[in-house]
Amino acid sequence: MVTSRIVELGPDDDLFPAWCEVWTAAQRAERPDDPPRQAGDHAALGRELLAGGSRSGTHRALVVDGAVVGALxxxxxxxxxxxxxxxxxxxxxxxxxxxxxxxxxSEAGRLAAARGRTSMIADVDEPVPDNPGRAFALRHGWTCDLLETRRDLLLPPDEERLAALEAEAAVAGAEYELVTWRDRTPDHLLDDRALLWRRMTTDAPQGDLPVEEEDWDGGRIREWEANSLARDRTVLSAGALRDGRLVAFTDLHVPLAQPERAQQSGTLVLGEHRGHRLGARMKAAVLRDLAAAFPQVRRITTYNSEGNRPMVAVNEALGFRPAGQLSCWSTRL
Ligand SMILES: CC(C)(COP(=O)(O)OP(=O)(O)OC[C@H]1O[C@@H](n2cnc3c(N)ncnc32)[C@H](O)[C@@H]1OP(=O)(O)O)[C@@H](O)C(=O)NCCC(=O)NCCS
Structure with missing residues (x-):
């Protein structure tokens, strides 16, 4: 007789490596060309969620006949x-x-409701149409609230294209000073960066996702930076200054254990400073830093809503090309 059970677990439990293996196998099935997320990253995130910072979390394994076959x-x-x-x-x-x-x-819904949550959100990676995650979400009555296109840039970038973009952007944004840093936002820019991160959650398209503005301050940025390092990621950042204030930023993450693939994450220019090609200029600066510090990176991945035309235009000018989509779903509990 087949026996199955759902087990609570944490990053230091014996079942945790098998729990990570479920993600590895699932990722290999969806995107065989991408290196699957490493067990160390799952473990570091797990520790962060148990540590009592600005977010917490819980893990469950579905065990069938002694083998972990499902992960939550x-x-x-x-x-x-x-x-x-x-x-x-x-x-x-x-x-x-x-x-x-x-x-x-259904276990997730029960756990979330017990924590007082009234909705759940989830992302589904869709390298090709007719993805199991989409069919599953639809079957359970979830709604697709936001669709983003994934784009990949193969490295090294085209030098002529990059140099032309840099030259154009330097002229258009001549009144702004470009700065770069790695892993730790300079102290004097911390509060400005916190404001930019708040804006990321109101200005970047969120579709119909049931989410509100995030509450970022300098302390939370420091916590996030420490967690990135604990997850063995380095973050290369660039920003634009006007009158000494940080008015724009971009971040690129390099997972040090598998540095062939980097992730472009947030990029934002404050509304009143748009139109000076700061997005292109900052991204080009980070590409230069990346080439110098991590020549082993072969590909950068980024996600954008198609409604976000200015950001998509910058990425296309840099040579990013579509590689499937990411759909963001929600359900009420
Ligand atoms: C999505 C996923 C978790 C589904 O797991 P699963 O154990 O196969 O799901 P279930 O057996 O409970 O499926 C329930 C229903 O969803 C739908 N469904 C699930 N996979 C499907 C597929 N490949 N094609 C069509 N419908 C599918 C069906 O209606 C299914 O019922 P049925 O089998 O009676 O027809 C699994 O495919 C997976 O791990 N995918 C990768 C990660 C992911 O996308 N997670 C989703 C986050 S919401």
Whole structure:
């Protein structure tokens, strides 16, 4: 007789490596060309969620006949968006279509409601149409609130294209000073950066996702920086200054254990400073830093809503090309 159970676990438990293996197998099935997320990254995130900072979380494994075949992680932000739980869920490709994903999902709903959350959100990576994650979300009545296109830039970038862009952007933004840093925002720019991060959650398209402005201050930025380092990531950043104030930034993450693939994350220019090609100029500066410090990076991945035409235009000018989509879903509890 088949026995199955759902088990709570943490990053230091014996089952945790097998729990990480479920993600690895799922990622290999979806995107065989991408290096799967490393177990060390899952463990570091797990420790962050247990540490009692600005977010917490919980993990469950679905165990069938002694083997972990399903994995669930729920994240709860504590300073804002306290009605929302973020869901990550995967079932090993060899055990799908047997109701296991649905079982974990119903456990997730129960756990999230017990924490006072009234909705759950989740991302589905869709390298190709007809993705299992999409079919599963639709089957469970979730709504797709935001669609982003993934774009990849193969490195090294085209030198002529990059130099032309830099020259244009330097003229258009001549009144702004460009600065770069790595991993730790300079103290005197910390408060400005916190404001930019608040704006990321109001100015960047969020579609119909049930999310509100995030509550960032200097302390939370420092916490985030420490967590990135603990997850063995280095963050290369560039910013633009006007009258000594930081009015724009961009971040690029390099996972040090698998540096062939970097992630472009947030980029934002404050509304009143747009139109000076600061986005292109900062991204070009980070590409230069990256080439000098991490020549082993082969590819950068970024995600943009198609409605965000200025950002998409910058990325296309840099040579980013579409590589599937990321859909963002929600459900009410
Ligand atoms: C999405 C995922 C968790 C589903 O796990 P699962 O154990 O196969 O899910 P279930 O067996 O409970 O499926 C429930 C229903 O979802 C739908 N569904 C799930 N996978 C599907 C697929 N590949 N094609 C069409 N429908 C699918 C079906 O309606 C299914 O019911 P049925 O089998 O009776 O037809 C799994 O495919 C996975 O790990 N994908 C990668 C990670 C991911 O996308 N996570 C989703 C985050 S919301």
């Amino acid at each position: 992680r729920l994240i709860f932000t504590l300073r804002d968006n306290t009605g929302v739980a973020t869901l990550d869920l995967a079932v090993h490709p060899g055990h799908r279509r047997r109701g296991l994903g649905s079982r974990l999902l």
